[in-house]
Amino acid sequence: MTDSVAQIKERLNIEDVIAPYVKLTRAGKSLRGLCPFHKEKTPSFHVSPERGSWHCFGCGLGGDGFSFIEKIEGVDFKGALQILAEKAGVVIEYSGKGNREDTTKKERLLALMARASEWYAGKLLGSLAQIYAHDRGLNGGTIAAWRLGYAPEEWRALLEALTAEGFTIPELLSAGLIKEADGKPGTYYDRFRNRLLFPIRDAAGRVVAFTGRALAPDDLAKYLNSPETELYHKSEILFGMDRAKDAIRTRKFTMLVEGQIDVLLAHQAGFENAVALSGTALSSRHLNLMKRYSENLMLVLDADAAGLTATARSAELALREGLRVKAARLPSGKDPAELIEEDVQEFTKRIKEAKPIVDFFLTELAEKERDPHRLVRAAEQIVLPLINAIPSPMEREHFMQSAARTLGLSSETIRESLRRLPKLQETPGSSSVERTAAVPARDTRSQVILAVLHAYPDTPLANRVKTEYLRITEAPELPSETLPESALFSAEQMFGESPSEDAADELLRAFEEAVIREAYQEAVNNLRRAEAAGEAGSVERAQAACTKLSARLAAFGR
Ligand SMILES: [Zn+2]
Incomplete structure (x- = not known):
């Protein structure tokens, strides 16, 4: 197996591994793009073809091609090995029965x-x-x-x-x-x-x-x-995902259908982005797996009432996890498999007519409830929790207005009712991303400092710079695991192909500033202590030191 790993690394460069998932642009020696593992608008995801590694400054994740595939495909090392072996045309040598x-x-x-x-x-x-x-x-x-x-x-x-x-x-x-x-x-x-x-x-x-x-x-x-086994955890598996993921990426949505035959018929009819649960309710893990390929989810439903309540619960969970959810309604009493088999055009039409989940339920309820009072009650129970689960304030506002229109109420009334709902709780998934995202900093100075730490490890200078890093990022401690890789990338980013004098100057300036700032702080503390103790001589000396250091600090103009 170690041979297979080496062979794969030889045949596939990291760029080939990552490019299908992340749009990369060249930046000096490395490549960069938007991180697929956390939400961001400016690229902090870096790839170094030279070292065959990747690192994200936003969320702190990093590693080699195998770990990238493990994370993005939701598989373990063996799974990543299988995916990359296929890509590289390498046959994995498993040890045989003997x-x-x-x-x-x-x-x-x-x-x-x-x-x-x-x-x-x-x-x-x-x-x-x-x-x-x-x-x-x-x-x-x-x-x-x-x-x-x-x-x-x-x-x-x-x-x-x-x-x-x-x-x-x-x-x-x-x-x-x-x-x-x-x-x-x-x-x-x-x-x-x-x-x-x-x-x-x-x-x-x-x-x-x-x-x-x-x-x-x-x-x-x-x-x-099958029962739950060491291999099979039904809350983590989406039936058909192995064959659907490419189509989910290109079509930009996951189609969730009821059962296995629905999935097979959908694929057969060209909807190769269809997946299904297997005998379990939709879980956060399922949703996280989907999110790796697309943030859009389409629920394909038959119209019976029991299904709708379950759908509302699944949709709420998906919205909370940050997915955009639409629903397509099939004609009464038809499941996707039946409709695809009988009339694929009708099925396609229904998919095209899918509505955002809030609008979907507003329409459903308005059709079912003729009594306006009962309609409002039903909407309060089903639609408001959905609106409340939408993380984006703008989208939330948009759907509040559609609810107001359908129900014949003012959007102020809807807003007021939303305020009365229990506060949206953070999902465990998103909070863990938040936690990791808080540690590294993306500003140039902290990157300079990381580069310094890498270039001059274990020197007194490096120790001072460490202090500065912690101060800037307000991190409790240095991210020791990610430090070497992130520092390497910082250095690469800053110095590019050939370290320029400007870059070196900038580095030294940052150095010096960190050192002086620390000395200045120390001098200020000394001054306070001296003043408190009332020793005239010490006060004078401390004042002189502060003046001198503050002048030097001012020269940095920051
Ligand atoms: Zn990231």
């Missing part, structure tokens, strides 16, 4: 899931599952691309096949592929039987779980999901 102690448990589980997926896919041809998939409108290309499979109507088919290949019972259990029989310890059977199987993949495209659609009409559980 070398089990080298492979971690997680790798084994991933290998097991990949193998199970292939095994199920191999059973599909001519099965009931294949007929069912065709009946639902999935074509051969889609079935093959998503590697749909069939779990045969047998108790131990998968178990026997995979244990024969060297996987163990405990491994099959921890992957959620088999179950222990109730009241019969030591007896195991396949979890999925007589079902059409949809592999659930993480954002890097690795199979982590399955959803099984029942094929027998009398099966009580229509859909059966």
Whole structure:
């Protein structure tokens, strides 16, 4: 594996890795752009092709190409490795079966899931599952691309096949592929039987779980999901994201649909930005995963009332997380899968007519509630919390006015009702960004100081400069982890290809100023102490020192 890492680093430069995600422009030796990990208007995200590293002065994050992919794709190191290996055309050399102690448990589980997926896919041809998939409108290309499979109507088919290949019972259990029989310890059977199987993949495209659609009409559980495992955390996985992320970036929105078949049919019809949850409510983690690719979310809904309340809750969460949310309404009683299969043009039309979520609910409610008083009550309960969740004051104002128009109220009344709602609480996600964003400073002087720290480490001068840095940034301490990298970038930024005399002058000036300022402060403190003690001689000396230092400080003209 270390060979693969080296090979990838050799073939891919950092620019190739980052450019698909961040628009980079050249700035001296490095490249810079808007940071994809925090909101900003001026670029503080720097990339050094020479060192193969990146660093953001805004939020303090940094690292190499692998760590960039880990963060932006929401995957671990192995996931990043897989993505970059594909990009670089490098085949990853995993240690094989004979070398089990080298492979971690997680790798084994991933290998097991990949193998199970292939095994199920191999059973599909001519099965009931294949007929069912065709009946639902999935074509051969889609079935093959998503590697749909069939779990045969047998108790131990998968178990026997995979244990024969060297996987163990405990491994099959921890992957959620088999179950222990109730009241019969030591007896195991396949979890999925007589079902059409949809592999659930993480954002890097690795199979982590399955959803099984029942094929027998009398099966009580229509859909059966893998349990939560070491690989599968349903609140972190969006079904289809591995195949949807490019389209989400280019179309600039994520389309969230109800189920797996909806996702497959949407992709088949050209809406390759569709994803779905798998058997869980929308979570902040899902939203953060979406935000990596686009800040716009479209909810595609069928029109039943139960769905609408759940939609309002999801939308509120998404707005709080800073996404822009729209909703498209499908004709009564139709889910996306049905509509796409029956009338793709109508589906496209509905998507085009999607409305911002506040307007969507205002229209919905106005259509349902003929009684004006009840309409106002319903809007107060559903629409106001949505408006309240919008972080941008301008957008909030805009939607307050649309609510006022629809409800026939003054926007002052809406504003007043909003004030009565509980205050918007900061989401954990955004506050952690705030925390990291507070430490570094973007102004030139603190960057000079960081550069000095890098260029002259562990000198008395550097120590004084450190003090100055902390004073300027009001940080409790130096960001030791990010310091070396950020200092390198500062130095590069300042000195560019060839360190100019001007830049060196500026550096020394900043140095000197920091030193003098510190001495001046010290002199002022001495003066106060001397005055308090009433020693005439010391007061005089301290005054002289202050005058001298303040004159030198004034010469800097800052
Ligand atoms: Zn940043």
